[in-house]
Amino acid sequence: MDIIEKETRESYLSDEEVELYCKKYLETWNKTEAYLAVHPETSRASALSNVTRYHNNPKIREYLALLLSDKVMGVDEVVTRIAERARDSSNKHTQLKALELIARIKGLFIDRTDITSGGERISWNRFISENQETTEK
Numbered sequence: 001m002d003i004i005e006k007e008t009r010e011s012y013l014s015d016e017e018v019e020l021y022c023k024k025y026l027e028t029w030n031k032t033e034a035y036l037a038v039h040p041e042t043s044r045a046s047a048l049s050n051v052t053r054y055h056n057n058p059k060i061r062e063y064l065a066l067l068l069s070d071k072v073m074g075v076d077e078v079v080t081r082i083a084e085r086a087r088d089s090s091n092k093h094t095q096l097k098a099l100e101l102i103a104r105i106k107g108l109f110i111d112r113t114d115i116t117s118g119g120e121r122i123s124w125n126r127f128i129s130e131n132q133e134t135t136e137k
Contacts, residue, residue: 013059021054022063026071031055079105 013021017038025034035051036042042050054060073081079102086098103109 013057018057018059018063021060022067025055025064026067 021034021038024037025031028034031051031054032044032047035047035054036044039047082098082101082105085094086102087095089095100109
């Protein structure tokens with residue numbers, strides 16, 4: 001496939017089609033329903049056979065990424081919002097829950113039970129030698 005043919009194929013969608021498809025897709029999370037919103041005259045069978053190629057169109061992918069970046073909360077925003085609630089003393093239950101979440105994020109509540117070494121450090125060589133003795137018996 002030459003470059004001109006590929007560029008033509010990728011740019012055949014109008015901006016209106018891209019926008020309608022993406023908005024319908026994010027509303028329903030269904031590619032076929034979104035395709036049928038753009039092409040209502042199309043049969044469901046035809047939509048099913050065309051939707052994957054349509055959904056993978058670079059214009060569609062780019063616009064979906066743009067729309068999703070506005071909707072998705074980043075890690076920094078999540079931590080910031082939890083921290084705001086942890087500092088707010090007006091609701092003690094919410095404050096305690098927020099502090100618990102921050103502690104989990106920071107790794108303060110790691111539950112570990114050592115059932116193999118009694119708290120002693122085990123080297124890889126010691127582990128192998130102990131297990132060889134067990135399997136040889």
